[in-house]
Amino acid sequence: MIELVDTHAHLNLIDSYKKDLEEVIQRAKEAGVSKIINVGIDLKTSIRALELAYQYQGLYATAGIHPHEVRKVTEETYATLRALLQDQKMIAVGEIGLDYAKEYSPRAQQQEHFLRQLALAKELKLPVVIHSRDASPDIMDLLKQELPEKFVFHCYAGSVEEAREILDLGGYISITGIVTFPKAENIRRIVRFVPLNRLMVETDCPFLTPVPHRGKRNEPAFVKFVAEAVAQIKGISLEECARQTTENARLFFRL
Numbered sequence: 001m002i003e004l005v006d007t008h009a010h011l012n013l014i015d016s017y018k019k020d021l022e023e024v025i026q027r028a029k030e031a032g033v034s035k036i037i038n039v040g041i042d043l044k045t046s047i048r049a050l051e052l053a054y055q056y057q058g059l060y061a062t063a064g065i066h067p068h069e070v071r072k073v074t075e076e077t078y079a080t081l082r083a084l085l086q087d088q089k090m091i092a093v094g095e096i097g098l099d100y101a102k103e104y105s106p107r108a109q110q111q112e113h114f115l116r117q118l119a120l121a122k123e124l125k126l127p128v129v130i131h132s133r134d135a136s137p138d139i140m141d142l143l144k145q146e147l148p149e150k151f152v153f154h155c156y157a158g159s160v161e162e163a164r165e166i167l168d169l170g171g172y173i174s175i176t177g178i179v180t181f182p183k184a185e186n187i188r189r190i191v192r193f194v195p196l197n198r199l200m201v202e203t204d205c206p207f208l209t210p211v212p213h214r215g216k217r218n219e220p221a222f223v224k225f226v227a228e229a230v231a232q233i234k235g236i237s238l239e240e241c242a243r244q245t246t247e248n249a250r251l252f253f254r255l
């Protein structure tokens with residue numbers, strides 16, 4: 001049986017999985033998803049991710065303030081974030097970054113808190129999960145100012161040129177179910193370009209549900225469809241794709 005890691009999930013969004021969390025986790029196990037990393041977007045969801053990590057085997061947590069949420073950050077937020085990140089079940093800082101597409105927080109604040117959380121990750125020697133939307137070249141400029149030892153661009157949707165820069169800096173690129181969408185030729189181009197030893201797969205559930213379940217709520221079991229699409233693009237078997245992306249996730253997050 002294949003083994004997969006869903007490197008970016010949001011089972012910590014309580015409302016989305018209120019009715020059937022147990023079944024969702026069970027279906028993931030049956031689909032070969034041995035590990036699920038629940039990613040924080042603010043303090044509340046980071047705390048919930050940690051609770052889940054203590055409650056269920058194979059679940060892990062990250063903590064961070066998403067660019068959408070940084071306008072609400074205070075000094076107290078950082079004190080709590082730092083304390084949370086020192087828990088042994090916390091395996092990364094994230095998701096942090098810049099989102100100029102929606103721009104729910106002012107750009108200057110997004111930049112300030114991205115840098116500050118990068119510095120925190122470096123200090124605590126944790127890998128970083130980055131969210132970036134329409135934020136080039138600022139995202140790369142800031143990243144280089146506080147370059148963490150390990151980082152991944154989650155749900156990567158940038159150019160091949162930027163992907164090359166990320167790889168040159170030692171970064172990883174993570175692919176969601178968008179890769180299965182008929183119009184997403186830009187993502188398939190990225191998959192062709194990035195070497196298999198720098199790729200990870202994720203669902204970003206409950207969002208971005210892959211074909212053939214598009215339109216429904218997403219869940220970690222569906223990361224298999226992402227891995228299948230990546231395997232097809234790379235011209236390798238699902239087994240080989242699963243083996244290598246799982247190994248990448250294990251090394252990156254020290255699972």
Ligand SMILES: [Zn+2]
Nearest residue numbers: 008039095204
């Ligand atoms: Zn996410």
